[in-house]
Amino acid sequence: MPFFFISFTCLRYVLVFDDRWVNYVKKWTVCRGMDVINMKMFKEKLRYLKNSAESCRSIPSDFTGKSHHMYCLKGLIKSISEPVVTKVSPYGKSYISGSWGKQAQRDGVDQPDTYWVLSLLNSNIWGTPSAFTHIRGLHAVQEQRDFTLAPSQTHTNAVEGPSAVLYGDALFYHCYRSADICRYDLKTNNVKRVTLPGTGVGFNNKFPYCYYDCRANSDVDVEVDETGLWAIYATVGNHGNLVVSRLVWDDRAESLNVSQTWETRVFKKAVTSAFMVCGVMYVFYAFDTATGREDNTLALPLEKVVKGVASVSYNPVDKQIYMYNDGYLMAYQASF
Numbered sequence: 001m002p003f004f005f006i007s008f009t010c011l012r013y014v015l016v017f018d019d020r021w022v023n024y025v026k027k028w029t030v031c032r033g034m035d036v037i038n039m040k041m042f043k044e045k046l047r048y049l050k051n052s053a054e055s056c057r058s059i060p061s062d063f064t065g066k067s068h069h070m071y072c073l074k075g076l077i078k079s080i081s082e083p084v085v086t087k088v089s090p091y092g093k094s095y096i097s098g099s100w101g102k103q104a105q106r107d108g109v110d111q112p113d114t115y116w117v118l119s120l121l122n123s124n125i126w127g128t129p130s131a132f133t134h135i136r137g138l139h140a141v142q143e144q145r146d147f148t149l150a151p152s153q154t155h156t157n158a159v160e161g162p163s164a165v166l167y168g169d170a171l172f173y174h175c176y177r178s179a180d181i182c183r184y185d186l187k188t189n190n191v192k193r194v195t196l197p198g199t200g201v202g203f204n205n206k207f208p209y210c211y212y213d214c215r216a217n218s219d220v221d222v223e224v225d226e227t228g229l230w231a232i233y234a235t236v237g238n239h240g241n242l243v244v245s246r247l248v249w250d251d252r253a254e255s256l257n258v259s260q261t262w263e264t265r266v267f268k269k270a271v272t273s274a275f276m277v278c279g280v281m282y283v284f285y286a287f288d289t290a291t292g293r294e295d296n297t298l299a300l301p302l303e304k305v306v307k308g309v310a311s312v313s314y315n316p317v318d319k320q321i322y323m324y325n326d327g328y329l330m331a332y333q334a335s336f
């Protein structure tokens with residue numbers, strides 16, 4: 001039975017944020033050769049974070065990750081399929097850095113069957129003005145539109161790094177050379193921003209995701225799950241460890257806000273990528289932290305798919321995991 005992480009990586013930790021603001025670190029190993037998920041918790045790694053003063057409790061041994069959210073009743077991911085989509089980026093294979101996905105808002109969107117691709121066309125680091133493409137109908141393309149997020153690649157609203165999500169009427173991404181998240185409105189073309197909390201938020205390759213080679217400018221990762229928007233990054237104040245902030249778009253005030261922040265003890269540069277599902281952060285390593293060796297079993301069943309994972313994100317509507325694998329666009333089905 002194929003697991004996503006069997007073929008090319010080991011998923012080592014799941015960080016759980018629950019509604020009582022307690023952070024748990026669990027060890028979860030899904031490696032090749034295993035067809036069960038080892039859910040044994042990492043007792044000594046249980047950490048209480050600064051936000052957790054309100055209540056602390058130990059992890060129940062039967063923790064399932066289920067929450068009361070109506071789309072989160074099934075708990076943690078049990079398995080991930082082989083790729084269900086493999087395509088070459090419309091910009092071509094030479095653009096190895098970027099991200100892609102599908103409209104991530106479930107309700108109230110005009111065109112739910114909308115995919116998007118963001119390739120970083122300039123030195124694989126920055127998005128040039130029209131680097132964001134909006135595609136309706138992936139298999140039989142009905143419409144394709146390019147958007148201009150900023151007038152130049154060094155404009156304050158330009159994209160930095162390979163992470164974005166399309167959520168509702170807007171594309172959310174890390175803004176050029178800043179500690180800010182930008183929200184580009186597809187209807188009005190307006191950009192709103194918010195500065196991430198923390199002392200010394202890393203950007204411009206201070207705390208990128210590193211796999212073997214670090215992925216250029218992957219310091220700030222924007223993700224979305226059933227419960228909303230998230231930013232995953234690292235700060236000097238938290239010693240380069242992952243920090244997770246919840247983002248909220250206030251429609252009335254037309255303001256992008258940060259509502260909560262958690263600090264973890266996972267060093268960001270040791271991680272390949274991370275994504276959120278039902279308030280749980282899934283962190284994975286293409287580097288095997290148990291053996292200290294690169295996991296070189298990146299043999300995805302697609303000819304010449306290269307090793308580089310530029311970005312990974314989860315879509316809470318179709319429950320697929322979207323990966324920009326160098327210039328290839330891949331998607332995998334998660335099962336719960």
Ligand SMILES: *[C@@H]1O[C@H](CO)[C@@H](O)[C@H](O)[C@H]1NC(C)=O
Pocket residue numbers: 248250253255256257
């Ligand atoms: C977001 O921030 C703005 C500006 O500071 C504020 O007016 C608004 O009430 C905030 N909204 C939420 C939902 O916190």
